[in-house]
Amino acid sequence: MKISVAPAVETALELLFPAHCVHCGANGELLCELCILSLSPYPDAACSKCGVLTHGPDLCERCAADPPAITRLIAAYQFDDIARDAVHALKYDDIRALSPILGTLLSESLIGRRRTPDVIVPVPLHSGRLKERGFNQAEALSNRVGELLGVPVDNSILKRRVNIPHQTRLGLESRQRNVRDALEARQLADGMHIMLIDDVTTTGSTLKIAGAARVDAAVFAKEA
Numbered sequence: 739m740k741i742s743v744a745p746a747v748e749t750a751l752e753l754l755f756p757a758h759c760v761h762c763g764a765n766g767e768l769l770c771e772l773c774i775l776s777l778s779p780y781p782d783a784a785c786s787k788c789g790v791l792t793h794g795p796d797l798c799e800r801c802a803a804d805p806p807a808i809t810r811l812i813a814a815y816q817f818d819d820i821a822r823d824a825v826h827a828l829k830y831d832d833i834r835a836l837s838p839i840l841g842t843l844l845s846e847s848l849i850g851r852r853r854t855p856d857v858i859v860p861v862p863l864h865s866g867r868l869k870e871r872g873f874n875q876a877e878a879l880s881n882r883v884g885e886l887l888g889v890p891v892d893n894s895i896l897k898r899r900v901n902i903p904h905q906t907r908l909g910l911e912s913r914q915r916n917v918r919d920a921l922e923a924r925q926l927a928d929g930m931h932i933m934l935i936d937d938v939t940t941t942g943s944t945l946k947i948a949g950a951a952r953v954d955a956a957v958f959a960k961e962a
């Protein structure tokens with residue numbers, strides 16, 4: 739069980755135990771400058787809808803044959819050792835102070851590259867996991883990106899349905915379908931351009947959102 743401490747106590751703890759880089763252990767920052775500079779940007783030669791490396795065409799064969807609902811998937815970095823350590827520390831070690839750092843890096847890769855969305859939508863966590871973790875890392879990243887891009891964040895557009903059948907009894911295919919079905923979108927005003935945000939992967943590619951003219955998805959890191 740997590741023990742929560744008051745902000746003053748937290749500051750005192752930080753003074754006693756200064757931050758270490760979650761990847762290399764260097765003193766000072768949660769993610770040091772050298773590790774940030776060593777992150778590998780996601781390759782450009784990738785399918786614009788699913789991120790599979792294509793070495794040429796804009797769409798992979800699969801997306802060309804059966805285009806997903808998503809307009810564009812944007813991944814800032816490859817899911818290498820540094821990105822993995824940062825995401826895991828944020829999610830599983832509950833180092834929430836990493837979210838502004840990762841959110842800033844994600845914003846930097848979005849600025850100037852894409853049309854600005856009307857609204858940013860964090861991909862919701864399962865409610866059980868939210869209870870266990872205490873926060874949604876996608877929402878924490880979204881808040882930072884929204885702040886830097888000047889775009890509102892709306893966490894009421896996507897919801898998870900609560901009753902999810904027991905996963906272990908299902909095969910892989912139905913399990914995937916099951917996860918997909920668990921996300922539910924609210925009807926939007928026509929013509930909205932929305933941007934889904936998640937830390938690593940997103941189920942957005944399979945999700946239709948009524949009213950949205952364009953649905954982009956942005957993730958901090960993706961396996962290349």
Ligand SMILES: [Zn+2]
Nearest residue numbers: 759762770773
């Ligand atoms: Zn480092």
Ligand SMILES: [Zn+2]
Nearest residue numbers: 785788798801
């Ligand atoms: Zn594709």
